[in-house]
Amino acid sequence: MTKVILSILCLMFSGSAVANSIFKCIKDDKIVFSQHSCPKDFRQHEIEYQLGITIETDSDKRTETVDPLQALLQKEVISKNRLLQLLDSEMYRLKQENSYFEILRASELQKLERNRYWQKKEATDPAYIASIEEMNLHFDNLITNNASTIILLDDHKEQITLETSDVK
Template identity: 55%
Template sequence: MARLILTLICVMLPTVTQANTVYKCRKDDKIVFSQTACPQEYSQHKLEYQLGIITEIDSDKQEKPVDPLQALLNSQTLSKEKLLQLLDSELYRLKQENSYFEILKISELQKLERQRYWRNKTKDDPDYVSQMNNINDHFNGLILNNDTVMQQLSARKNQILTETEPE
């Protein structure tokens, strides 16, 4: 019995670790999201989710970027130019994440609409309306959180820019 449980854990462990990683494959103007590595002809960005933080890593580059949060936690001093660059990259990441949330929201709403259609329910069915409101509330909350953080980061960026301007 212990062997069976150990075998199941070993088989399921790789799938659990992969669930936190999504690859963004880009070729020309086409973007595809996948849970497996991209083919060679695509440029690849790796999106990792860990402890509520999503990190986008350009997998095609060989150099390891320094995570801004880790740099601050390690008490490394950052120049104003580097801090502005990190703020810009975080703002860009949050905008991308908001776009991704919009895509997921539309997808979930379309899935719900298809279910409603095939079950021959009306658009004013209480269950349908409740599920639609739940989806909208969930994704709108995520987008609102990101918008709040983006406003705070923009305010901090403007504060840094005004501090660096000569008087």
């Protein structure tokens, strides 16, 4: 169980490290985006993204970025508050992804409906019904997978919250 949770957290941290903060490096009329601090001959803007909000800061000071996955692999500690933030952001991302899957499902249903109309088939046509069932099964599996991951992450979050409240 511990290995499963650690694997999920590692995957979660690796995705959030990339998406949390990037640097916009500017030199003359060239703009380059990087996950690491810009070289000294570039001006630097830091772009942070969290929970759907983007903040761009003009910061020419160089910062050392720490990838949470690398920190775990090097046995450095991530604070409980930061871990709770990462869990919240991953659960939010998965919920957004489920909403996106519903939008894709509606789009696919319209596409199947258009094909059925132009091929002059009935709504009771076995091939049409089979394709709708296949599409629904596909999206149901994706949504169920995300929902089970959200439940697992929420359980882990509750466990961390209980540990934090016991320490106080």
